[in-house]
Amino acid sequence: MILGLEQITSFMLTLGLVHDHVSQITKSAECNGNYTEELLNALFPNNVYLPATPEYAESISTYFGSRARLNASVIFVPDVAEQVSTGVKIMEFFDQQFAVRGGGQTSHPGMAGIEDDILFSLERMNELTLTPSKDRASIGPGNLWGRVFETLESSGVAVTGGTLAPVGVPGLLTGNGFSNFLSSRGFSTGDVVNFQVVLGGGRIVNANPAENPDLWWALKGGSNNFGIVTRFDMNTFPLPGGIWSGTLAYNSSQVETVAEAFYEIQTGALVESPHLDVQFMQMVIPGIGLTTTELVPFTDHVNFTGPYPSSLKPLFDIGPSDVSSARKTLTKSSTEAVTPEFIEVTNKRINRANINIKAHKRLYKEISTMLSAHYGSSTLEDHSVSLSWNPVTAHAVRESNRKGGNAGGWQEVNQVSLNLRVNWANAADDMAALKMDEEFMAKLDVAARKWDSLMPNQWANNAAANVDVMGSYGETNLEKLRAVSRKYDEAQIFQTLCRGGYKLWN
Numbered sequence: 318m319i320l321g322l323e324q325i326t327s328f329m330l331t332l333g334l335v336h337d338h339v340s341q342i343t344k345s346a347e348c349n350g351n352y353t354e355e356l357l358n359a360l361f362p363n364n365v366y367l368p369a370t371p372e373y374a375e376s377i378s379t380y381f382g383s384r385a386r387l388n389a390s391v392i393f394v395p396d397v398a399e400q401v402s403t404g405v406k407i408m409e410f411f412d413q414q415f416a417v418r419g420g421g422q423t424s425h426p427g428m429a430g431i432e433d434d435i436l437f438s439l440e441r442m443n444e445l446t447l448t449p450s451k452d453r454a455s456i457g458p459g460n461l462w463g464r465v466f467e468t469l470e471s472s473g474v475a476v477t478g479g480t481l482a483p484v485g486v487p488g489l490l491t492g493n494g495f496s497n498f499l500s501s502r503g504f505s506t507g508d509v510v511n512f513q514v515v516l517g518g519g520r521i522v523n524a525n526p527a528e529n530p531d532l533w534w535a536l537k538g539g540s541n542n543f544g545i546v547t548r549f550d551m552n553t554f555p556l557p558g559g560i561w562s563g564t565l566a567y568n569s570s571q572v573e574t575v576a577e578a579f580y581e582i583q584t585g586a587l588v589e590s591p592h593l594d595v596q597f598m599q600m601v602i603p604g605i606g607l608t609t610t611e612l613v614p615f616t617d618h619v620n621f622t623g624p625y626p627s628s629l630k631p632l633f634d635i636g637p638s639d640v641s642s643a644r645k646t647l648t649k650s651s652t653e654a655v656t657p658e659f660i661e662v663t664n665k666r667i668n669r670a671n672i673n674i675k676a677h678k679r680l681y682k683e684i685s686t687m688l689s690a691h692y693g694s695s696t697l698e699d700h701s702v703s704l705s706w707n708p709v710t711a712h713a714v715r716e717s718n719r720k721g722g723n724a725g726g727w728q729e730v731n732q733v734s735l736n737l738r739v740n741w742a743n744a745a746d747d748m749a750a751l752k753m754d755e756e757f758m759a760k761l762d763v764a765a766r767k768w769d770s771l772m773p774n775q776w777a778n779n780a781a782a783n784v785d786v787m788g789s790y791g792e793t794n795l796e797k798l799r800a801v802s803r804k805y806d807e808a809q810i811f812q813t814l815c816r817g818g819y820k821l822w823n
């Protein structure tokens with residue numbers, strides 16, 4: 318639709334601008350042909366980063382991985398929900414493409430970024446408050462989990478945030494979210510009791526069990542398809558004694574035994590004692606011939622005697638070559654992996670992919686040798702590949718369902734979420750690296766089908782870029798999500814103007 322000057326003028330007046338200001342904006346916009354940027358700049362001069370400024374460069378550099386660093390024409394950094402609302406009205410009126418970013422931890426280009434159009438970056442919306450009774454935290458979408466844990470820790474409480482400090486709040490919480498408390502409390506989204514959301518048209522609403530419950534459900538896995546979440550209200554839980562966690566490193570020759578032990582723990586101890594989490598981490602760095610095999614146990618029940626919870630004895634009995642374990646705070650646990658090497662990775666080329674499979678001992682054993690077999694001979698510079706095995710027990714899914722459901726299509730089945738994380742040095746190797754990943758994921762798919770263990774859904778927070786994540790949630794869920802989208806986003810701006818992420822219609 319072509320907008321006339323009269324329409325544009327009257328729109329600008331509805332935003333509270335006076336006639337003189339409107340004329341100035343019109344003149345500038347006629348010169349550079351861009352009303353949206355002129356308007357954002359005029360209304361919120363302190364909330365706009367322009368290209369070639371240090372703030373712009375700094376903001377773009379925070380994406381996790383250089384592939385995601387696209388060059389928006391303007392970065393809009395609102396302070397409050399009302400500014401987000403005005404921003405959305407402007408995008409809608411001028412039919413302007415935009416993207417939304419929280420922590421920017423999605424490494425796929427264009428998921429939370431945009432080239433030549435407008436980026437809403439929520440980095441300044443980092444309010445964080447706790448109710449006087451300490452049972453509920455209100456968390457702005459500009460927060461990272463490390464800050465959330467540290468702030469709540471002084472009050473002896475915690476929330477089901479991500480396992481690493483630099484991970485952003487909003488992407489994780491609209492994509493189901495795995496925390497170390499997954500087995501006992503369900504997905505992180507299960508603890509969100511209210512989302513404050515800016516919808517199409519700029520309307521600010523709450524979504525909770527009493528108000529807009531269908532939208533509340535849809536945001537538990539539905540990503541950026543419905544609006545921009547401007548506040549998450551989460552249930553807290555007491556964590557006065559901190560946590561215990563450890564890393565058990567094994568020789569690569571033990572990998573199949575470790576995979577079997579992981580299966581036994583997942584189907585035994587984790588089911589009997591859900592206050593336990595054990596992740597299985599494999600890594601291959603072909604350039605230096607390094608293969609690592611680790612189990613990473615965690616518990617918030619710290620009042621055990623002896624060096625580790627007795628239920629973990631089978632993992633120690635295998636004979637790890639190295640053990641580091643200790644009682645610590647949740648903040649420490651979330652920051653200790655953030656080493657200089659980790660920070661270096663944030664500037665590399667990064668890819669991620671996911672598959673979920675039913676717990677199956679022989680399949681686990683088979684998969685455990687596939688990573689080094691597939692990537693071991695890679696000659697790509699600085700190629701580093703890891704596969705993280707995250708157990709999702711039937712109890713975890715049941716618990717999420719009890720707390721209001723999950724839109725992510727998770728079935729009440731004891732399963733493992735296999736998450737591939739890859740980085741390499743050079744853009745020139747992108748095609749080769751991505752092809753290798755695609756082939757590896759296809760091999761996992763074949764193995765899982767062979768044992769009739771493939772789960773249909775993909776986990777939004779670690780899925781590959783080209784996967785139909787929303788479709789993978791199942792026909793019923795997809796239809797419900799689409800109905801919510803039609804109801805709350807009549808003009809469908811979060812399908813057509815808000816780029817990036819996994820959309821409801823492909």
Ligand SMILES: Cc1cc2nc3c(=O)[nH]c(=O)nc-3n(C[C@H](O)[C@H](O)[C@H](O)COP(=O)(O)OP(=O)(O)OC[C@H]3O[C@@H](n4cnc5c(N)ncnc54)[C@H](O)[C@@H]3O)c2cc1C
Binds near residue numbers: 418422485
């Ligand atoms: C090192 C590392 C460790 C990780 N560990 C965990 C973990 O322990 N548990 C886990 O669950 N995940 C983990 N992840 C995955 C992580 O959850 C996702 O990358 C998630 O998207 C990060 O959130 P973000 O705010 O940084 O997302 P962004 O990259 O900013 O955005 C992701 C998507 O969410 C949308 N979005 C962002 N903000 C909003 C908003 N306010 N309203 C609506 N849509 C929005 C974006 O448009 C985009 O499509 C990890 C990722 C990394 C890189």
